[in-house]
Amino acid sequence: MKGAAAWLNPFWQLLLMRLRSFIREPSATFWVFGFPLLMSIVLGLAFRNQAGARLSVAVTEGPERAAVLAALRASEGLSATEMMLDETHRALRSGKIALAVVPATPPRLLLDPTQPDARSAKLLVVDALQRAAGRTDPQRLEEERVTVPGARYIDFLVPGLLGFGLMSSSVWGVGWAIVQMRMGKLLRRLAATPMRKLDFLLAFATGR
Numbered sequence: 001m002k003g004a005a006a007w008l009n010p011f012w013q014l015l016l017m018r019l020r021s022f023i024r025e026p027s028a029t030f031w032v033f034g035f036p037l038l039m040s041i042v043l044g045l046a047f048r049n050q051a052g053a054r055l056s057v058a059v060t061e062g063p064e065r066a067a068v069l070a071a072l073r074a075s076e077g078l079s080a081t082e083m084m085l086d087e088t089h090r091a092l093r094s095g096k097i098a099l100a101v102v103p104a105t106p107p108r109l110l111l112d113p114t115q116p117d118a119r120s121a122k123l124l125v126v127d128a129l130q131r132a133a134g135r136t137d138p139q140r141l142e143e144e145r146v147t148v149p150g151a152r153y154i155d156f157l158v159p160g161l162l163g164f165g166l167m168s169s170s171v172w173g174v175g176w177a178i179v180q181m182r183m184g185k186l187l188r189r190l191a192a193t194p195m196r197k198l199d200f201l202l203a204f205a206t207g208r
Contacts, residue, residue, distance in 0.1 A: 010195045014203035022207065032169060036161045044154040054079035055098045055121045058088050062103030071132035072101070077124045099125055166208075174204050
């Protein structure tokens with residue numbers, strides 16, 4: 001009997017009312033559960049960290065094209081392709097390539113400084129061409145790659161979406177639901193029952 005009496009408590013009945021009204025609205029279920037999940041997947045794939053991505057560069061026609069291509073393709077961070085000079089301007093404008101090399105004497109670099117990858121591509125191209133010309137580093141440096149947990153884009157995205165979902169559901173799910181209940185005169189009917197206001201508010205907060 002005690003269990004049945006506890007189950008018939010106004011708080012539990014109000015909570016069941018909120019859960020049932022939520023389940024009966026498929027659109028609300030989608031926006032609360034489905035939409036954040038889809039946003040996490042889409043944005044996580046679109047802005048995922050690509051540590052091994054190569055920067056695309058082009059080499060135009062010229063007498064030293066073969067040597068320049070060999071030097072650039074030997075670099076781990078570059079992906080070199082052959083292009084005509086007029087094609088490189090269109091590729092730079094569209095962002096298809098980060099930099100173009102004209103194999104003249106000396107080699108000439110074509111780049112758009114407003115592109116985010118232009119500076120990195122320039123450093124890699126200069127280093128590759130200088131090494132191919134016989135440059136050696138006076139001091140040897142050791143590289144140690146460290147992956148820091150929690151520094152990925154998805155690690156910031158998911159908590160942000162969860163926080164946004166909690167904030168929006170708290171504002172709209174509680175405030176707007178109470179306004180709708182008042183407009184439908186349901187709030188007046190509930191006020192006529194042996195219901196405490198604290199149970200009413202706690203049921204809304206727990207349901208959210």
